[in-house]
Amino acid sequence: MSYKSLKGFRDLLPEETGKWLWMERIIRDLMRRYCFGELRLPFVESTELFARGIGEGTDIVGKEMYTFLDRSDPPLSIALRPEMTAGAARAYVQHSIAQQQPITKWYYVGPAFRYEQPQAGRYRQFYQFGVELINSDRPEAEAEVIGIGNDLLSELGLSNYTLLINSLGMPSERAEFREGLIDFLRQRSDRLSEDSRRRMEENPLRVLDSKEESDIQATQDAPSILDFLGDESREHFKRVQELLGAAKVKYEIAPHLVRGLDYYTRTVFEFVGGDLGAQNTLIGGGRYDNLIEEVGGKPAPAIGFGCGLDRLILSIEAAGSGPTTEPSIDAYIVALDDQARRWAVGAATLLRCSGANIEFDLLGRSMKAQMREANRKGARNAIIVGANELAENIAQVKNMATNQQQGVPFEGLQEYIFPER
RNA sequence: GAGGGUGUAGCUCAGUAGGUUAGAGCGCCAGGUUGUGGCCCUGGAGGUCGUGGGUUCAAAUCCCAUCACUCUCCCCA
Numbered sequence: 001m002s003y004k005s006l007k008g009f010r011d012l013l014p015e016e017t018g019k020w021l022w023m024e025r026i027i028r029d030l031m032r033r034y035c036f037g038e039l040r041l042p043f044v045e046s047t048e049l050f051a052r053g054i055g056e057g058t059d060i061v062g063k064e065m066y067t068f069l070d071r072s073d074p075p076l077s078i079a080l081r082p083e084m085t086a087g088a089a090r091a092y093v094q095h096s097i098a099q100q101q102p103i104t105k106w107y108y109v110g111p112a113f114r115y116e117q118p119q120a121g122r123y124r125q126f127y128q129f130g131v132e133l134i135n136s137d138r139p140e141a142e143a144e145v146i147g148i149g150n151d152l153l154s155e156l157g158l159s160n161y162t163l164l165i166n167s168l169g170m171p172s173e174r175a176e177f178r179e180g181l182i183d184f185l186r187q188r189s190d191r192l193s194e195d196s197r198r199r200m201e202e203n204p205l206r207v208l209d210s211k212e213e214s215d216i217q218a219t220q221d222a223p224s225i226l227d228f229l230g231d232e233s234r235e236h237f238k239r240v241q242e243l244l245g246a247a248k249v250k251y252e253i254a255p256h257l258v259r260g261l262d263y264y265t266r267t268v269f270e271f272v273g274g275d276l277g278a279q280n281t282l283i284g285g286g287r288y289d290n291l292i293e294e295v296g297g298k299p300a301p302a303i304g305f306g307c308g309l310d311r312l313i314l315s316i317e318a319a320g321s322g323p324t325t326e327p328s329i330d331a332y333i334v335a336l337d338d339q340a341r342r343w344a345v346g347a348a349t350l351l352r353c354s355g356a357n358i359e360f361d362l363l364g365r366s367m368k369a370q371m372r373e374a375n376r377k378g379a380r381n382a383i384i385v386g387a388n389e390l391a392e393n394i395a396q397v398k399n400m401a402t403n404q405q406q407g408v409p410f411e412g413l414q415e416y417i418f419p420e421r
Numbered sequence: 422g423a424g425g426g427u428g429u430a431g432c433u434c435a436g437u438a439g440g441u442u443a444g445a446g447c448g449c450c451a452g453g454u455u456g457u458g459g460c461c462c463u464g465g466a467g468g469u470c471g472u473g474g475g476u477u478c479a480a481a482u483c484c485c486a487u488c489a490c491u492c493u494c495c496c497c498a
Contacts (some may be wrong), residue, residue, distance in 0.1 A: 004489085063496090083497095112498075118423090127498090129498095182493075312498095370458090373458085384456075387456095403457095
């Protein structure tokens with residue numbers, strides 16, 4: 001085999017795309033009911049947009065972006081999008097959406113790219129569904145967005161998941177907490193893992209999210225971000241919890257939940273799946289009240305989430321969920337000679353125009369082979385036409401399940417195979 | 422960037438005290454049926470045993486290197 005897809009990139013063959021179409025249909029139907037509009041963004045943006053939007057210090061920007069120089073003069077640094085929120089914020093500002101509508105509800109579905117070691121549920125080209133709700137600072141916005149995530153998972157037939165929520169406060173509150181946390185961590189740095197000692201200075205919040213047993217032990221009585229929230233942030237978080245209760249959404253408060261993007265403020269949340277191993281974040285999101293301003297717009301509070309569709313597919317498979325009906329073939333036309341094949345081409349066109357799913361042999365195979373193919377494909381009927389049928393204008397139609405076969409006049413085929421529905 | 426595991430037919434895998442033409446199941450093709458699928462029977466196509474080198478009379482099998490895939494850590498969806 002001379003060519004292979006690149007590491008972390010893969011083909012989705014028709015065998016699998018059925019599941020994807022099913023999932024995407026559920027997503028789009030859900031978004032219709034929540035009255036969100038679909039946004040389609042470029043796959044490529046200026047590198048700077050992501051650096052500014054996501055944060056220079058994050059791993060995503062620091063070491064996982066696919067960046068290239070284009071052919072302009074001087075060359076422009078561009079990047080494959082590592083997520084879609086920055087692009088959505090850019091679009092919001094570029095099109096002056098704030099001037100046109102008081103609140104904006106967008107969703108998107110599509111690929112994003114990160115240069116990482118692939119592993120289960122993680123690829124270099126991965127697929128995300130996400131929502132962005134822009135220009136509301138109200139806790140109802142949290143309830144709306146989190147509710148979408150909850151509804152989505154349940155409509156996909158998943159039940160083995162947990163919603164974790166936390167508040168990171170506003171930047172000033174987080175800075176204060178950060179100081180306190182660094183003090184705490186320094187005192188017990190000897191008990192921390194090597195990774196955590198490194199992270200302690202650059203991103204101390206992440207230490208709390210460590211999976212190392214020693215780190216978990218050492219940080220059990222670490223200060224909680226929740227104790228550093230000001231009145232407004234505290235009240236906001238409390239109200240979010242009330243509203244989730246009103247929406248009957250089950251959640252757990254997770255003071256250790258931090259998330260890796262710089263732009264989050266106040267509420268952050270994750271839906272984690274039970275049976276996915278390390279890559280178990282199905283949906284991750286939060287409020288980002290400063291991002292719009294960061295990319296050049298007038299300040300606008302916002303909240304959203306990203307949802308990993310590759311992982312959703314894994315969960316769907318693990319849960320035994322998925323589409324129940326496969327597209328069926330209404331009839332397979334079995335043509336016995338060249339005359340009959342000519343007839344079949346015309347008949348197939350007519351039947352297909354009426355809405356029926358029709359297949360016929362494209363390899364010039366024997367009748368036996370055509371019948372075998374009709375059976376294998378699960379066709380409901382075989383329309384058999386040879387010289388005799390052409391002479392009488394009557395096709396032999398065999399019901400593949402019952403074995404019953406009868407003559408059907410050509411002009412009655414459409415009605416027989418595909419009655420008006 | 423760090424650490425495990427695995428590479429034999431399209432797919433899932435047998436085959437290692439080195440020994441003739443490398444096997445099975447599934448799938449695919451054809452025949453058994455003159456104009457009728459499934460089940461059954463028979464036959465067939467399909468393999469540089471990941472790649473390169475070494476040891477040996479002889480390597481899928483032993484040694485070295487290398488690549489790919491996969492899982493885990495980091496990080497995230």
